[in-house]
Amino acid sequence: MSEPELEMVRWQNEFPAISDTAFATARAQMLASGQSVLPSEDGTIYEIFPEGRRVFVKQIAPPTQVRPGSKFIIR
Numbered sequence: 001m002s003e004p005e006l007e008m009v010r011w012q013n014e015f016p017a018i019s020d021t022a023f024a025t026a027r028a029q030m031l032a033s034g035q036s037v038l039p040s041e042d043g044t045i046y047e048i049f050p051e052g053r054r055v056f057v058k059q060i061a062p063p064t065q066v067r068p069g070s071k072f073i074i075r
Helices: 003-032
Strands: 044-048 054-059
Antiparallel strands (some): 044 054
16 A cells, blocks of 8 residues: 555544544534534434533434445535
8 A cells, every 4th residue: 555545544544533522522612602503313303402401303314324435426
């Protein structure tokens, strides 16, 4: 594997942890500023308020399972 390919693999391996941290930080900042967040959980969107109240918003299609290495064409 070439050096650029090795670096790409390293970034791909680190991305999940980095993105988890970024999303958790953004969520905490939003709630701390008094605003609500809209996470999805098991095919349901909820609005969560700073004091912890959860309100059902709507049902959505469940997440699509993707195997590592899959390729998709986006049009």
